[in-house]
Amino acid sequence: MTKLVYLCDWLPPDFGAVGQYAVMHCRDRAALGYEVTLVGLTSGQQASLTEETVGAGMVRTLRLPAPPLDRVSLGRRLAWTVRTNARLIARAWTYLSAADEILFTGSPPFLLHFLVPLNVLLRKRLIYRIADFHPECLIASRSTPSKVLDAALSLTIWLRRRVQLFEASGEDQVRLLRHYGIPASNIVLKRDPPPVELTGDEVPLPVPAELAGKKILLYSGNWGVAHDTDTFLDAYIRHHRAGSGTVGLWLNAIGAGADVVEQRLKDEGLPVARGRPVPFGDLGRLLVTPDAHLITLRDGFVAYVIPSKTYGCIASGRDVLYIGSPLSDVDLICRQGQRDGQLYIRADVGDAEAVFQALERLGTAPA
Incomplete structure (x- = not known):
């Protein structure tokens, strides 16, 4: 029986898309006859081991x-990150030593920098499942160049070339890995499935009272540095000041971007409801609750990040508004997964006019 150790960050019931997908991928591997050890994090006070x-x-x-x-x-x-990576590896060392394969993700960041040197001793088959690219995300978030980060990127690329297999989440990530000199034979495209199976029998969650009578546009998950805010804010404010004003924003989200959007809209006196990511057991109900889903991605993060929410949003059958580049696999996933009667609209970052028109259209679309 092949032994696989899978390392990632937050595992359910804690919020974290990487951990949610890790559980699914591990079960898939086990169904094929693998003995899988999944090592991740919990916000609980005690460590736990289950089989x-x-x-x-x-x-x-x-x-x-x-x-x-x-x-x-x-x-x-x-x-x-350094403490967490060191602790994950230390606590998993017995399993790592006995494994045939070690699969690690981009979350927490920089596990690559620990595992590649250690693999001189371990001599295992390393599999890198790309979630987010680091330090590229940090570089993209800066307004000024950094020689230190450029050197870190050069080191990271060198380390990546010592990994035996990459699992890329999108075609944009495959192109980036090939650009870095990773042989095509060392890359497989393995998309994430929707985080939950939607049967059509899900009972929608209650809509926030402050959005009663509005077409609900939901942003769920993390709204952070990789996600555009300005284009949406400009269009949403115009939608309510000079347009139909029929759409209400539900922020079921964490992150600095969510804080910015909430505060700006409250300052403007416009409809916005703020919640936090729901428990995993309620995710299917959340996905089918709104009239439409919102996805945003800054151009500088194309390929570095594929918002995991994309799979659940398009699978829900609800309309989807994506503010971002067509070069991202977000656009490809939505176009290929679009269902009959499902409205999918894409607008460029910075094109507030197109987003305004999209909001007007979503506000009058059939329920």
Whole structure:
């Protein structure tokens, strides 16, 4: 039986798309006869170890308690990353030593920088499932160049070339890896499925009272540095000041972008409801609740990030508004997954007029 160790960050019931997909991927591997050890994080106070038989294989899940990530301070964020990566590897060492394959994700960042050097001793087959590209995301978030980050990127590319197999989430990521000199034979395209199976029997969640009578546009998950805010804000304000004003924004989200959008709209006196990501068990109900979903992505993050919410948004059958580049696989996923009667609209970042027209259209679309 092939032994696989899978390393990632936050595991359900904690919020984290990478962890949600990790559980699904591990069960798929186990069904093929693998013995899988999934090692990730929990916000709980105690470590836990569980085992489950799946098909011809099994999944062993080790959850390690960890403090929340400070997203405001870069220094504290890097310190958290180093401590967390070291602890994940230390606690998983027994399983890593006995494994045939080690699969790690881009979350937490920089596991690559630990595992490639250690693999001189471990001598395992390394599989890198790309979530977000680091340090590219940090470089893209800056307004000025950094020689230190450029050097870190050069080192990272060199380390990536020592990985035996990459699992890319999108074709844009495949193109980027090939640009970095990764052989095509070392890359497989493996998209994420929708985070939950939607049967059509889901009961929608209650709509926030402050949005009663509005067409609900939902932004769910994380709205952070990789996601555009200005284009949407300009268009939404115009939609309510000079347009039909029929759309109401529901922010079921975390992140600096969500904070900015909420505060700006409240200052403008415009309809906005703020919540937090729902428990995983309610995710299917949330996806079918709104009239439309909102996805945004800044151009500088194309290929570095594929918003995981895309799969669930398009699978919900609800309309989708995407503000971002057609070069991102977000556009490809939505166009290929679009269902009969489902409205999909894409607008460029910076094109507030196109987003305004999209909001007007969504506001009059059939329920």
